[in-house]
C-alpha cells in the first residue's frame with residue numbers, strides 16, 4: 475500500500491472499517507482537514523470542489539455560519555437530553571415547522587438518527603396501523619426495482635433486489651414485494667395485476683418520489699406518483715414517500731410531495747440539518763397517528779432511539795430551515811439546473827455515453843459501462859473535484875449554494891472525464 479499520511483491516517487487505518495469498500499484493493503481515503511462552502515481541504519493543502527455535498531447533505535455548503543452559531547448556542551446550554559418523558563424546545567419547534575412545510579395533514583413527527591431507521595420506523599408504523607385496527611393480514615411492504623431505502627436488514631429488503639443483495643442474504647431478510655415502477659402501460663398493467671392479487675397483504679407502498687437516488691439516479695414523471703396515490707387509496711394501502719434524498723430542494727421544490735400528491739408517511743434525513751448532524755424524521759398524517767391514539771397500551775408505537783431528537787441536531791435543523799426561508803435556495807437550484815443542463819448536454823451521443831439527465835440540482839451522466847471505478851474516481855480528484863461515480867453513473871449533486879465558477883469546474887471535469895472514459899473505458 476502507498477504510504478499513508480498524516481500520522482493519524484497511518485496509525486488509525488488498521489482500526490477503521492470503511493463504508494462500501496473492499497479495503498484490500500481500494501485506494502486509501504483522502505485525509506480531510508477542513509471544509510468550507512463547496513470546498514474540501516486535504517491534509518496536503520489541495521482543495522477539491524465538492525460535487526456531491528457529502529452524500530447530498532450539505533445543502534447550504536459546509537460550515538454555514540448561521541447553523542454553526544445555532545449549534546454552538548445549543549451546545550452551551552444542553553447538548554443532549556433523553557426524549558423519553560422529557561421535552562425540549564428545539565425538537566418541539568422543529569416538529570411544528572416540518573408539519574407546516576409538508577403538504578396535507580402530514581403533521582406528526584417521530585425523530586430518529588439515521589435515514590435507514592426513519593424508513594424502518596415508517597414501515598413499522600404502516601404495519602402496526604393495520605394491526606391496531608384489527609387487520610392482521612397486511613404485513614408486507616411493496617417497494618420498487620431501482621429503489622434504495624437504507625442498509626439495515628429491514629431496509630435492504632425493500633431496496634432493489636440486486637443492490638440490496640436479496641440473494642446473498644436470502645432467508646435473513648424479510649421477504650417484501652418488489653415491483654417495477656408503473657411508468658408505462660406494461661408496468662402499470664403489471665402493477666394493477668399485482669394489487670388485484672395481493673393488495674390485502676400489503677401495508678404500504680414505499681417509494682422514493684421523482685428520483686430513485688442511490689439505486690441509479692433514475693427519474694420518473696410526477697404522474698407515476700399520482701398512479702401510486704390512487705392505487706393505494708383504492709386498495710386501503712398506506713403510501714410512504716422516502717424523501718431522504720429528494721427532500722429540501724434537491725429536485726427543484728422543497729419536497730417532491732406537494733398538494734398534488736400527499737403521502738400518508740414521509741421520511742426525511744440527509745439535508746435535514748444542512749449536512750451538519752445526524753438526524754432523521756418520520757412524519758405521519760393524522761389518519762395514521764389516529765390508529766395509535768387510544769386507551770390500549772399495546773397500540774403505542776414502541777420505538778425510541780437513545781439519541782432521539784438530539785437537541786444539537788434539532789437546533790441545526792431549525793437553523794437550516796431558517797436558511798431555506800430567508801435565502802433564495804430554490805432559485806439557486808433552478809440556476810444550477812440550467813447550468814448543468816446546458817453544460818452536460820454536449821455529452822449526448824458521444825461514444826460510451828448512454829444518457830444525460832438533469833432534474834433540479836441533480837445532474838447525471840450514465841455511461842454504457844465503467845470498467846475501473848477507482849481509476850475514474852482518481853481522475854476526478856486529479857482534476858481538483860470531488861465526484862464519486864458508482865456502477866455506470868457519474869453524477870453531480872452539489873451544495874445548493876455553490877458558486878457559478880465552482881459549478882463550472884465540476885461540469886467541465888465531468889464533460890472531460892466522461893468523454894475520455896467513454897472513448898476508452
Ligand SMILES: *Cc1c(COP(=O)(O)O)cnc(C)c1O
Nearest residue numbers: 588589590622623624716718719
Ligand atoms: C441515504 C438514504 C437512506 C438511508 O439513510 P442513512 O442515513 O444512510 O441510513 C434511505 N433512503 C434514501 C432515499 C436515501 O437516499
